Amino acid sequence: MAAVMPAPAASRLLLSGNEAVARAVWEAGVKVAAAYPGTPATEMLEVIATYPDLYAEWSVNEKVSLEVAIGAAYAGSRAFCCMKHVGMNVASDALMTLTLTGVVGGLVIAIADDVGLSSSQNEQDSRYWGRFAHVPVFEPADSQEAYAMTLAAFELSEQFEVPVILRMTTRINHVKALVTVGERQPRTGKGFQKSPGRFVMVPGNAGKRIPLMFERDGRLREQAEISPYNVLETGTDRRVGFITSGPAYMHVREAFPDAPVLKLGFSCPVPVERCRALAALVDQVVVVEEVEPLVETELKAAGLPVIGKAILPVQGELSPAVLRPAIARLLGEPVPPAPPVAAQIFPRPPTMCVACPHLGVYYTLSQVRNLNISGDIGCYTLGAGHPWNALDTCVSMGASMGIALGMDKGRGEADQDKRVVAVIGDSTFLHMGMQGLLDMVYNKGNVTVLLLDNRAVGMTGGQDNPGNGFNIHGDETPRVDFAKLCEALGVKKERIHTVNPYELPVLFKTVREEVKVPEVSVIITDQPCVLTKAYHKLKPYAVEDDKCTGCGNCLEVGCPAIHVTRRDQAVKPNGRTVDLAFVRIESSVCTGCGLCLQPCAPDAIQHWVPSAPVNFMRPGCTGGGCA
Structure with missing residues (x-):
């Protein structure tokens, strides 16, 4: 990527929260930044990588990214690491010991919580990591604060x-606002100073560091009480006061502009005395926090009579439409009418892209009977949906491997004849799947693994990974050979197959044969994501209307370029009624992959030959990739 030109001092830029953090990381003189892609955090490192004078990398997983940042901070340089909320679960092993060693150069960890489940498998409150790991937490409420708090966090x-957590949410990550920015302040790292008693965390050394951690907690509590990011707004309507943080503050201020509010920007440790000051001003205190009752619980333990989740929901965003009726009920006032429901638009169920290489895989799995299919995190999770219904579990990154082995070893009476299949993507396999495959081989599992190599981290926007041979800057790097890697993990060479997922007969035959083999086998599909530059389009196809019989076989592939134009019914000679679906192909978006051609019984699908200039009035939506 080309480096961006630094903005002059004190200029104003329109930035999302992610972009604001990236700008502050660069200005803070950070030398090393690392991450693994994950919505809504991805853009932070993508933007950081466009700035000069620092090192940025996509790491194979969040734990490794944090360890890279720790190494740089130990060496005295400023370092940055970012991830989505579930990523910290992976990185927490390193975090929980880092809190004992501490850092030399500043280290900031940005965690993006997906409040409202826009693109995640759970709704997790990362503020708990501050308490669990004994580290301070900042919570910005907009892009300007995301920028300012990042700079303050390094200081x-x-x-x-101590490492500092910058807790963000989707509402901050992706919403843009004007931000006043400055210039980069270069810094020189002190270099790594050997100190085994501090940096070698064997039990004897770790035990000596724990009292220091608790002493630091006391000093941080004092700092939170005087932090300029914890702001008490006195207001004029003293019936209810609010303690809140992050984007929930914006919702409170919009819903109750005259109410006293304590806005927690430096939210861990909780400034209890500031909270007492608010309580002294008002009749009742309501804690508005997304999503867990964390601050509420701490304040109740400190003896403050606060109200929180007794009147507010424990999931989702706390918008004014949620807050107003809750407070009205608390005050015994008439509940305001619900806002008008937005006009319903046509449904757009999640689906894969036109010509996605995963389409053929799930079409094949939907045609093979008697399977239990363990899935994973990525674009291919969509295989659980219509028309394939070919995914039975999805838990966490890399979990398909261990869950598949457990399905095999824990077979019930009804599963004795079932074959177990695990589906995992290339980046997910490198992230956390290799260990599962090793365990599967070591413990003699009977599982067929479908390793879907589309040469990109597809769901988060097509980022590079070790499987495609390019780094974050697009420079060539060594590319992993998945077949050799699987063999090195113990899979027999004759049980490893590389298949073109667009060749349905070959793929179908390979899957049918391998699920019958009572040992671990791996089928690697090897075609690139259609949204990357590695994919090359072919001549598009079209349906010849006079040949289409309405059999609907092509629809079972699931390509969003195929549209139903008319539905009908027919009665067969045996008296059975069958449903018919006559189709057309949106040739302007068809890439000519040929998947729909193969199940078409009447050969009604042929290469498209325009008889008139192409009409591009339709939006060329590919049906995916926006997650």
Whole structure:
């Protein structure tokens, strides 16, 4: 990527929260930044990588990215790491010991919580990591604060020699606002100073560091009480006061502009005395927090009579439409009418892209009977939906492997004749799937693994990974050979097959044969994601109307370029009624992959030959990739 030109001092830019953090990371003099892609955090590192004078990398998983940042901070340089909320689950092993060693150079960890489940398998509150790991937490409410708090977090990190968490949510990550920015302040790392008693965390050394951690907690509590990011707004309507943080503050201020509010920007440790000051001003205190009752519980333990989740929901965003009726009920006032329901538009169920290489895989799995299919995190999770219905589980990154082995070893009476299949993508396999395959081989599982190599981290926007041979800047790097890697993990060479997923007969035959083999086998599909530059379009196809019989076989492939134009019914000679679906192909978006051609019984699908200039009035939506 080309480096961006630094903006002059004190200029104003329209930035999302992710872009604002990236700008502050660069200005703070950070030398090393690392991450693994994950919505809504992805853009932070993507933007950081466009700035000069620092090192940025996509790591194979979040744990490795944090360890890279830790190494840089140990060496005295400023370092940055970012991830989505579930990524911290992966990185937490390193975090929980890092809190004992502390850091030398400033280290900031940005965690993006997906409040409202826009693109995640759970709704997790990352503020708990501050309490669990004994580290401070900042919570910005807009892009300007995301920028300012990132800079402040580096200063605090170095002052207290502690990593600092910047807790963001989707509402901050992806919403843009004007941000006043400055210029980069170059910094020189001190270099790594050997200190085994501090950096070698064997039990004897770790035990000595724990009292230091608790002493640091006390100093951080004092800092939180005087932090300029914890702001008490006195207001004029003293019936209810609010304690809140992050984007929930914006919702509170919009819903109750005259109410006293304590806005927690430096939210961990909780500034209890500031909270007491608010409580002294009002009749009742309501804690508005997304999503867990964390601050509420701490304040109740400190003896403050606050109200929270007794009147507010424990999931989703706390918008004004949620807050107003809750407070009206608390005050015994008439509940305001619900806002008008937005006009319903046509449904757009999640689906894969036109010509996605995963389409043929799920079409094949939907045609093979007697399977239990363990899935994973990625575009291919959509295989659980219509028309394939070919995915039975999805839990976490890499879990398809261990779950498949457990399905095999834990077979019930009804599963004795079932074959177990695990589906995993290339980046997910490198992230956390390799260990599962090794365990599967070591423990002699009977599982067929479908390793879907589309040469990209597809669901988060097509980022590079070790499987496609390019780094974050597009520079060539060594590319993983998945067949050799699987063989090195113990899979027999004759049980490893590389298949073109667009060749349905070959794919179908390979799957049918391998699921019958009572040992671990791996089928690797090897075609690139259609949204990357590695994919090359072919001549599109079209349906010849006079040949289409309405059999609907092509629809079972699931390509969103195929549209039903007319439905009908027919009565067969045996008296059975069958449903018919006559179709057309949106030739302007068809890439000519040929998947629909293969199940078409009447050969009604042929290469498209325009008889008139192409009409591009339709939006060329590919049906996916926006997650």
